[in-house]
């Protein structure tokens with residue numbers, strides 16, 4: 307059975323026209339998905355991986371999670387066929403000359419380990435450049451398995467898989483987006499394509515739910531990092547690069563790995579606002595301008611706000627809007643890591659970095675630990691709801 311999934315945005319199905327030459331993205335079909343601002347839990351840069359697939363004859367499963375948009379070179383053929391930037395299986399066949407077609411339930415599958423476990427809220431199955439060889443339908447299931455399970459363990463009968471997206475038709479050369487009702491915290495996904503075909507990318511948007519026991523054992527950790535459940539709520543500028551780059555793991559390795567704003571021609575300044583893992587006590591911070599040389603921010607300040615507390619605690623005083631500056635406007639050097647120890651720990655649930663007048667920073671790190679209230683709230687989110 308193929309389910310019809312209700313959707314407020316255009317639903318793409320059926321084949322895309324053959325490539326007509328020129329810009330291969332000219333007839334690509336996409337929409338503004340409301341969940342696309344959330345963290346991609348299947349981001350390779352967070353440590354996600356495609357741990358197994360039943361077939362990857364034409365194109366390797368790892369391509370599914372590449373952060374870049376898929377490439378298409380019409381001239382590029384290899385020994386096994388057209389080189390495709392995605393996961394592509396061979397054509398399925400029926401059992402006999404009289405019955406050459408695949409059976410209704412025939413499908414190919416790939417197992418995905420999420421980079422950061424969490425609650426999934428939306429999925430994009432992107433079939434960019436798959437024209438005539440995209441799947442007819444897809445489904446996605448999720449599981450929560452602790453530790454570091456081998457593919458064999460994930461495929462064993464003991465694993466409870468929850469359907470996130472029932473078998474649903476998808477279109478070729480399109481970003482097929484699906485909202486997912488919030489459910490339990492998941493660690494792994496199973497992507498199936500019916501009966502076979504190619505998918506360029508899989509994006510799994512949601513809320514990171516870190517392991518409270520792990521964070522407690524660490525003691526001090528980065529309370530704004532994506533992997534710990536921090537996220538960008540809003541930013542003044544997304545022209546060159548996403549603001550979420552500033553809270554990705556590790557140091558930036560090239561300019562577009564950080565956050566660079568366009569040149570301002572007014573008297574304003576740029577900023578990013580973040581939500582932290584939970585209510586936290588912040589003790590130290592880092593601002594990195596790695597690979598931003600002629601376009602590093604000139605100065606930066608950092609402020610926090612406690613949306614859950616009563617009277618603000620710690621050094622400094624809050625403004626009328628509840629924001630308290632914890633790092634005054636400070637000169638930044640290009641391509642440099644800047645470290646600051648706060649005179650006293652400060653409690654916050656949100657943070658903001660303001661850069662003057664424009665330019666970029668590559669990373670912001672806020673080191674601290676959850677308050678008792680923050681730890682209790684995270685433990686509740688981590689507890690598995692029945693589904």
Ligand SMILES: NC(=O)NC(NC(N)=O)C(=O)[O-]
Nearest residue numbers: 364386387388389390394439
């Ligand atoms: N033109 C193609 O892409 N053909 C085949 N796929 C590859 N990658 O060669 C196929 O059967 O779908």
